[in-house]
Amino acid sequence: MIIFYDANCPLCTKEMRLLKEADKHNKIALEDINTDDFEQRFNHIKRQDALAFLHGQQDNGEMIYGLDVTFAAWQTVGRHKWLKVLQLPGIRFFADQGYKVFAKYRTTIAHSLCKSACGIK
Template identity: 30%
Template sequence: MTQLEKLTLFYDGACPLCQAEILFLSGRNQANLLGFVDINSELFDPQKVGVSCEAALAAMYGQFADGTLIQGVSVFPEAYRRADLPRLAWLFSRKPLQPFFKLAYLFFAKNRHAISSLLGPAALRLVKSNSASSSQ
């Protein structure tokens, strides 16, 4: 098996669904192969990353330890692989499904705050309650 290099995910911390996904992934980050940076925080440096805040708000970005950037749907299989979620990694990397995932992701990215206001609080509660019960 090839060694995976660390991947830093840049996410919108003001989006409850995004927060839920990051909380879920961080709970599965036992190998410490994922890093997380809220693009709304002082930890996000657009100059250093090479991505403006506006671009980072428009699409999910990830950056490998070697500095290589990936964006959009291609971030998900890489993140799931590092979070030891092989089935999700496999699903999100299927070429025939890419057009569907890209359209769905574009729709979500443009409407994430409206979608999150409906689904985010419940998703966040679910992830928090699962992480609390698994740590007991």
């Protein structure tokens, strides 16, 4: 699995670091969408789209988005099994809506709430 994430987002970077620490079998590759050659290497993904919404690519090439990426990633490393609750029909809608708000304001949220925990200055 490949996760395309915003390394300029402290919350995103922290979660990816924790995810890789749990990835004992190296099943997840991380790609920073801010690298200069990102769109050349991954021409099927527009940087602006990836900045707006978390993108992931399954080993079979299938693209997944938002909370589905988070769920699949933690499932891949065998952690946070409770996240499956977010996949339940009644909860999924609200979780997806909450994620959309979070994704849009993640930088503001990070700077407001995560200064010491994420190492933001």
